[in-house]
Amino acid sequence: MKGSKILSMAVIISLILFTFSLAFAFDKVKFAVISDPHISIPQQKGVSDGYKLGLKTVMLTENAIAEINKIPDLNFVLVAGDLTQDAEPWNIDELRKILDGLKVPYFVVLGNHDISLVPHEKKDQPISLSKYSVAGAFIGRSGGMVPGMTYYAHEVAKDLVLVGFDTSRAQVFVPEAGLNDFGGRIDAGQMRWLESVLKKNQNKTVIILTHHSLVPWHEGDRTNHNYWRWFWIDNAEEVRALLKKYGVKLVFSGHRHISTRYQKVDDIYHFITPPISTYPMRYVVYEMTPKSLKWEVKDVPASQEVWDLARKNFLANKWWRGPDHLETPEGDKKYLEFYESNWTMKGDLTFK
Ligand SMILES: [Fe+2]
Numbered sequence: 001m002k003g004s005k006i007l008s009m010a011v012i013i014s015l016i017l018f019t020f021s022l023a024f025a026f027d028k029v030k031f032a033v034i035s036d037p038h039i040s041i042p043q044q045k046g047v048s049d050g051y052k053l054g055l056k057t058v059m060l061t062e063n064a065i066a067e068i069n070k071i072p073d074l075n076f077v078l079v080a081g082d083l084t085q086d087a088e089p090w091n092i093d094e095l096r097k098i099l100d101g102l103k104v105p106y107f108v109v110l111g112n113h114d115i116s117l118v119p120h121e122k123k124d125q126p127i128s129l130s131k132y133s134v135a136g137a138f139i140g141r142s143g144g145m146v147p148g149m150t151y152y153a154h155e156v157a158k159d160l161v162l163v164g165f166d167t168s169r170a171q172v173f174v175p176e177a178g179l180n181d182f183g184g185r186i187d188a189g190q191m192r193w194l195e196s197v198l199k200k201n202q203n204k205t206v207i208i209l210t211h212h213s214l215v216p217w218h219e220g221d222r223t224n225h226n227y228w229r230w231f232w233i234d235n236a237e238e239v240r241a242l243l244k245k246y247g248v249k250l251v252f253s254g255h256r257h258i259s260t261r262y263q264k265v266d267d268i269y270h271f272i273t274p275p276i277s278t279y280p281m282r283y284v285v286y287e288m289t290p291k292s293l294k295w296e297v298k299d300v301p302a303s304q305e306v307w308d309l310a311r312k313n314f315l316a317n318k319w320w321r322g323p324d325h326l327e328t329p330e331g332d333k334k335y336l337e338f339y340e341s342n343w344t345m346k347g348d349l350t351f352k
């Protein structure tokens, strides 16, 4: 008799706990995603306005943050990497100051420009910090980065876990490319860590924030036009398979400097985030429930003069053009269309 009383009490308590956990699981979150602010304070030697509006990065990022602060009921902000020009201490300080102006928590991941540059004969000794130092600058404010790590998992709302990747390779100069290696991968240690995180959070919704994409966005990203294979991680297939195995539905990346669009690959929705510091200078606001996602892309507020300059410098650039973006009126149109993606300024989808 006593035993059955204890049993029924246990059932009642379990029911209460179950109802309680259901009632408090996230039902809707609203968040903004920004990417590639590439902060370079104007006082820094050699900063200029090119394809990246170097002299305007602080102003553009401040303007984006001021707009984001006006959004009602916002829960958090994600920053998809390339935080600084090249991990300079003064630029890290400046970005931290700007992001600390946010009214809501924010979470960053590192981009290829946020790790130490390896010096080479063509460049002066750079002053850039180790990626552990850059990551360390963001410990504590919002709870993403933790000491000694450059990637993390953090429950941003009840039963909603954000996983932030570290995808960048060492910034070694590659003479035949005439560029620093801007490619990426998820290394074996991070893969093991990722699997343990996904296993532990199987009953929760997991979203991924990464600088490098897990999918290509242009035919040239596949064929390595201008080393564009470096826009998406080397072991993308392996990472997507692991995410699929644990039912992850959503990935947000940056690095590609194109406006928002998505692809569904391996049952995962891959969203790309527009750049703050290069044309078309935008950010995205998402509303998410466990079953759906809605988004709206916004322009970073700037004067007409700044917009004209950004567009002019964009059109003058050769490297960011694909083989189908010839320097003809028709080629310019295609080039603009690919980077602007004006057909996806708003949208919504339902998760299966
Ligand atoms: Fe970038």
Ligand SMILES: [Fe+2]
Residues within 6 Å of the ligand: 082, 111, 112, 113, 182, 211, 255, 256
């Ligand atoms: Fe990048």
